[in-house]
Amino acid sequence: MARDFCALEEIIGHDFKDKSLIEAALTHSSTEGSVNYERLEFLGDRVLGLVISELLFNKFPDEPEGHLAKRLAALVQGETLARLSLQIQLGDFIILSDNERDAGGASNEHILADVFEALIGALYLDAGLKACKTLIEQHWAGILYKMKKPPLHPKTALQEWAQSQGFSLPKYEVVGQAGPHHAPIFTVKLSVKGCDDVIAEGSSRAEAEKMAAGLCLKMLGIYGD
Numbered sequence: 001m002a003r004d005f006c007a008l009e010e011i012i013g014h015d016f017k018d019k020s021l022i023e024a025a026l027t028h029s030s031t032e033g034s035v036n037y038e039r040l041e042f043l044g045d046r047v048l049g050l051v052i053s054e055l056l057f058n059k060f061p062d063e064p065e066g067h068l069a070k071r072l073a074a075l076v077q078g079e080t081l082a083r084l085s086l087q088i089q090l091g092d093f094i095i096l097s098d099n100e101r102d103a104g105g106a107s108n109e110h111i112l113a114d115v116f117e118a119l120i121g122a123l124y125l126d127a128g129l130k131a132c133k134t135l136i137e138q139h140w141a142g143i144l145y146k147m148k149k150p151p152l153h154p155k156t157a158l159q160e161w162a163q164s165q166g167f168s169l170p171k172y173e174v175v176g177q178a179g180p181h182h183a184p185i186f187t188v189k190l191s192v193k194g195c196d197d198v199i200a201e202g203s204s205r206a207e208a209e210k211m212a213a214g215l216c217l218k219m220l221g222i223y224g225d
Contacts, residue, residue, distance in 0.1 A: 008093045012119070012135055016126050023095070025122035026115060028105060030097035037118035044121030047129070048076055051136045055144060063150070070150040075140060081113035084139050090115055103183055110203060154213035158192065161222060167193040170216070172209045175199070188212050195219055 016022045029036040091106035176187035186205050190198040190212035198216045202208030
């Protein structure tokens with residue numbers, strides 16, 4: 001039976017000529033079908049990077065490459081994609097196996113981010129770059145145009161603070177791992193002079209370390225994106 005994607009097409013402002021593209025973009029590998037979103041995600045990631053890079057290039061004409069790169073990294077990171085996915089309720093449309101859905105796949109940050117990228121890839125194949133630019137600018141503008149300064153990764157910000165104080169670099173230690181293989185939860189302890197030890201969790205070691213650094217910056221009264 002053909003699936004009905006009208007509600008999502010209305011949200012993104014595009015009626016797909018090739019419905020197989022949007023279906024593939026929304027299909028998780030747990031369904032064990034012949035098609036899933038992974039190849040489209042690969043394509044969409046590159047399209048997103050190109051469009052955001054052009055927007056940044058035009059929006060900040062006097063900034064050096066390093067500052068533009070920091071902005072780009074923040075705008076295309078999984079956390080940003082997942083947040084934007086939630087705003088359009090993308091999880092309601094993802095095609096998952098029963099087990100994956102029961103495990104929380106429809107709200108999993110990584111899956112949401114991947115599907116949004118796959119949707120961009122599908123849109124590119126169905127309607128070209130102009131349609132992708134319209135979609136991306138519509139959903140990313142609220143973040144991009146309010147970004148006054150190039151954001152600094154919390155781990156980088158904390159490291160720079162520690163160095164400015166003459167302290168040793170922050171140390172991160174994985175102190176726990178739980179959950180199933182496809183949805184692990186890592187627990188990390190952060191130690192740095194001048195701040196109490198911080199414990200944080202994330203769906204990857206890198207994410208847990210980022211969360212820990214962000215918490216430490218807040219404890220120190222330092223703003224960090």
